[in-house]
Amino acid sequence: MKQHHGRKRISRRVDDIEPQKIRVMFDLAAEYDGDLVHLELGEPDFDTPGHIVEAAHEAATAGATRYTPNAGLLELREAIAERLSEQTGQNVDPGSEVVVTNGGVEALHLAIHTVADPGEEVLIPTPAWPNPISQAKLAGAVPIEVSMPPEAGFEPDPDTIIDAIGQDTAAVSLTSPSNPTGRVFPPEAIERIVEAAAEHGAYVLADEVYRNLTYGETPARIRSVTDHDEWVLSVDSFSKTYAMTGWRVGWLSGPADVLGEVTKIHESTTSCVNAPAQHAAIAALTGSREPIEAMKDAFRSRRDFVVDRIGSIPHVSVAPPEGGFYAFLDVSALEGSSMEIAKRLLYDYQVVTAPGVAFGDGGEGHIRLSFANDRDRIATGLDRLESMIRTELGPA
Ligand SMILES: Cc1ncc(COP(=O)(O)O)c(C=O)c1O
Known part of the structure; x- marks a missing residue:
């Protein structure tokens, strides 16, 4: 049989993609038989609020079971555009500047495929959620990790990012x-980075899926703190804010000339987003904010608990996350790589975490703990972590 790149008909592009390192821990945990505390999860532990589920049910019962327009239901795009216009002070056109996607993940995939040519670079400040790396590879582009300095909890460093932008950069x-660090980009840093990207004709992919889960003031939208918003493609999702990970609804918004092209890919890969799920998303945007605020309050109180509790454990530290539901814990005092540490935590202490290296080489020496679990389980997980630290390293 004819071999292709040394393998049986697997394209080079796909062959090049490595399995994610977070996946390794999921798989090991799935095989493990015991009372595990799950602190690796990247999704809210809450159920989708009832009024959102009800809207999907009603829509499906009333016959909303057919294809929708490729870019999404106009009513949903109008609700998204209205919100976005309020948040940015910009006039967002629902007809040409918003596309409804299968989660934030598809929005990023579409954006990268639309703006990056094979061989061009996609810059990814790390530690970061790894999907844009594989998405860039699938587009034939070259993902470039730009490591943020670990001091001060990986506070974004605009100079390092700007220095990495060059003539081959297609997107930043x-x-x-951030997932995993919980850091929020300061507006001055954003302004400088977008300006540098614009000078090089590169787009900024503004992934704001955790924007509503911030614990200080909600940050300004990235596109609203720059004079070069025509170079910003905004990505957001219903997954995290509304506890809707399994519904798969997100969106991409940006200039009409780019968004018009995006639908070409959407058409050949998914046609459109699940119709009842789009109705659920309309209810999420237009319905009661109460359940949303209650979830956010729960995340805030767990975050405070996790930060306090970690503060009482010797040899480890965490910069309090400003947003999201992860604590990126510095465990560099322990022996071994972050993967080895995560495996010891799993096998010897029954706590599942994500190793820092899953978020880029600069994430070594860290593990990511998610507080998308109930408070008692988080407390048990942190007790077990403490006993590992004290057993391996002794008292402070
Ligand atoms: C930073 C970041 N962006 C985007 C996503 C995509 O989520 P979804 O596709 O469910 O919207 C995730 C999910 O974990 C994420 O952490």
Whole structure:
């Protein structure tokens, strides 16, 4: 049989993609038989609020079971555009500047495929959620990790990012708040980075899926703190804010000339987003904010608990996350790589975490703990972590 790149008909592009390192821990945990505390989860532990589920049910019962327009239901795009216009003070056109996607993940995939040519670079400040790396590879582009300095909890460093922007840069991914570090990009840093990107004709991919889960003031939208918003592609999602990860609804918004092209890919890959789920998303945007605020309050109180509790454990530290539901814990005092540490935590202490290296080489020496779990389980997980630290390193 004819071999292709040494393998049986697997394209080079796909062959090049490595399995995510977070996945390794999921798989090991799935095989493990015991009372595990799950602190690796990247999704809210809450159920989708009832009025959102009800809206999908009603829509499906009333016959909303057919294809929708490729870019999404106009009513949903109008609700998204209205919100976005309020948040940015810009006039967002629902007809040409918003596309409804299968989660934030598809929005990023579409954006990268639309703006990056094979061989061009996609810059990714790390530690970062790894999907844009594989998405860039799938587009034939070259993902370039730009490591943020670990001091001060990986506070974004605009100079390092700007220095990495060059004539081959097609896009710069800015995730704010960040998964895993919880850092929010300050507006001055954003302004400088977008300006540098614009000078090089590169787009900024503004991933804001955790924007509503911030614990200080909600940060300004990235596109609203720059004079070059025509170079910003905004990505957001219903997944985290509304506890809707499994519904798969997100959106991409940006200039009409780019968004018009995006739908070409959407058409050949997914046609449109699940119709009842789009109705659920309309209810999420237009319905009661109460359940949303209650979830956010719960995340805030867990975050305070986690930060306090970690403060009482010797040899480890965490910069309090400004947003998202992760604590990126410095465990560099322990022996071994972050993967080895995560495996010891799993096998010897029954706590599942994500190793820092899953978020880029600069994430070594860290593990990510998610507080998308109930408070008692988080407390048990942190007790177990403390016993590992004290057993391996002794008292402070
Ligand atoms: C930073 C970041 N962006 C985007 C996503 C995509 O989520 P979804 O596709 O469910 O909207 C995630 C999910 O973990 C994320 O952490």
